Amino acid sequence: MENPGVGLLTDHYELTMVSAALRDGTADRRCVFEVFARRLPTGRRYGVVAGTARLMELLRDFRFTEAELEFLRARGVIDEPTADWLSRYRFTGDIDGYAEGELFFPGSPILTVAGTFAECVLLETLVLSVLNHDCAIAAAAARMVTAARGRTVIEMGARRSHEEAAVAAARAAYLAGFEYTSNLAAGARYGIPTAGTAAHAFTLLHDDERTAFASQVAAHGKSTTLLVDTYDIGQGIRNAIEVAGPELRAIRIDSGDLAVLAQHSRDLLDSLGATETKIIVSGDLDEYAIAALAAEPVDIYGAGTAVVTGSGAPTAGLVYKLVEVDGRPVVKRSENKATVGGRKVAVRRHKPTGTATEEVVVSQGVPDYQANDRPLQQSYLVGGEPVPLPTLSAARDHLRQCLISIPWEGLKLSAGDPAIPVSVIPAG
Known part of the structure; x- marks a missing residue:
C-alpha cells in the first residue's frame, strides 16, 4: 500500500x-x-x-x-x-x-x-x-539553552535524523528556546526562523579558500558567516577578514579543541580590527560541551546530533x-x-x-x-x-517562566x- x-x-x-x-x-x-x-x-x-x-x-x-x-x-x-x-x-x-x-x-x-x-x-x-x-x-534542548546562558543556539540536526522526525525535532528545539533552525521544512510549517551559510564542500569546490570566501561574500554580503576551519583556522580568519573586512558578521569553527580555538580566534579577530565579528562553534555539541565553553568568547552555538537524538535520552x-x-x-x-x-x-x-x-x-x-x-x-x-x-511562541515563553520558577538546583x-x-x- x-x-x-x-x-x-x-x-x-x-x-x-x-x-x-x-x-x-x-x-x-x-x-x-x-x-x-x-x-x-x-x-x-x-x-x-x-x-x-x-x-x-x-x-x-x-x-x-x-x-x-x-x-x-x-x-x-x-x-x-x-x-x-x-x-x-x-x-x-x-x-x-x-x-x-x-x-x-x-x-x-x-x-x-x-x-x-x-x-x-x-x-x-x-x-x-x-x-x-x-x-x-525539548528536554534535551532546554538543558542546552540553560547551559548556553543567554547565548544563541541554532538547531542543525536534520542530517542526523529521519526526515520527518527532523522537522518535529526542530519545532521542539525552538519551543525549548533555540533561536533558529537550519531545517527549511520546519521554517515553512511552523514559522521558525532559519539560518545557514556554507559547508566545507563549498570551500573545497574552489581553487583556494580566499576565492570561496569572496564568492560567498559577493552573493550574500558581509552579513554572512564564513567557515574558517577547512584548512588552517588562523589563516582562514585572516582570509575571511581580508575578503570581507572587519564588518564580517561571523566566522564558524566546526572542529578541534573549541575552547582553545575560540579564544585564539577572538584574539586574532580583535587584532585584525574585527571586534564585532561573532564566533559560532559547532561539531557534536551537547549541553555538557556547551557548558564547558561558558567562559570562552563564543557567541553562538550550533547543535545537531545531540539535540535530535535527545542528547542520550x-x-x-x-x-x-x-x-x-x-x-x-x-x-x-x-x-x-x-x-x-x-x-x-x-x-x-x-x-x-x-x-x-x-x-x-x-x-x-x-x-x-x-x-x-x-x-x-x-x-x-x-x-x-x-x-x-x-x-x-507562547509555549516558548511558558517554558521560560517554568524554568525560572523551579529551584536553582533543578537546572x-x-x-x-x-x-x-x-x-x-x-x-x-
Whole structure:
C-alpha cells in the first residue's frame, strides 16, 4: 500500500482489542487513559511537554480509508464488524493535558484521554510516538539553552535524523528556546526562523579558500558567516577578514579543541580590527560541551546530533495507561509498573516568591487549593472538537517562566532528584 494515512500509525494489538471489545460488548464502556512517566531519564531533573499541538493536528486526520480497511482485512487483522466500525471512526471524546512548554515529573498526568474504550485505545501508539519523541527533544534542548546562558543556539540536526522526525525535532528545539533552525521544512510549517551559510564542500569546490570566501561574500554580503576551519583556522580568519573586512558578521569553527580555538580566534579577530565579528562553534555539541565553553568568547552555538537524538535520552519514557472505567478507578499492580487509578487533577504549588515547591496530583477529586497554586491542565478536545491552543511562541515563553520558577538546583546538569517532588493522592 502506498502512503497509508494516520489511522495506520497504530499497533496491531490495538485493533485486536477493538475487535474483541466490539464482540463482547465492552467497546462503549466509558474510559479514561492517562499519559505519564514513571521516572525521568537518567540524569534528568525535569521533563518538558512538547508535541501536543502536533498530536492534535494528526488526530484531526485519524481515519481509515477503504484501501486501508482492505489491507487490514487481507492481513486478518480485523473482521467485518470491526471494519464497519473503523470506517465510521471519529474520536468524539475529550482530551485534556499540560500545556506545551510545561515541566513534568514522575507521575505528572501530562495528557488525559476520555471516551469509549474502543475510540481511546486506538490512539495509544500515535499519542506515545509523538509525545515520547517531542518531549525528549525539548528536554534535551532546554538543558542546552540553560547551559548556553543567554547565548544563541541554532538547531542543525536534520542530517542526523529521519526526515520527518527532523522537522518535529526542530519545532521542539525552538519551543525549548533555540533561536533558529537550519531545517527549511520546519521554517515553512511552523514559522521558525532559519539560518545557514556554507559547508566545507563549498570551500573545497574552489581553487583556494580566499576565492570561496569572496564568492560567498559577493552573493550574500558581509552579513554572512564564513567557515574558517577547512584548512588552517588562523589563516582562514585572516582570509575571511581580508575578503570581507572587519564588518564580517561571523566566522564558524566546526572542529578541534573549541575552547582553545575560540579564544585564539577572538584574539586574532580583535587584532585584525574585527571586534564585532561573532564566533559560532559547532561539531557534536551537547549541553555538557556547551557548558564547558561558558567562559570562552563564543557567541553562538550550533547543535545537531545531540539535540535530535535527545542528547542520550531519545524517548521521554511516557506510558499510556487505563486508569478509570465507568467512573471506577482501575489499578495495574505489576511489580515496578504499578499505577494509581482514577482520573487525576494536578496543580503546581509555589512559594509567595514564585518558586515552585511541589506538584500535587489528586485522583478522582480536586486538590485542596492554596493561595499560590497553579492548575496544570487545559482542554485540547471537547466532544471531539478542538479548542484553540496557545501559539508556539507562547509555549516558548511558558517554558521560560517554568524554568525560572523551579529551584536553582533543578537546572543543574548533574544527576539528582527531580527539581520538585510530586505528591499523588489516590482516590478514596
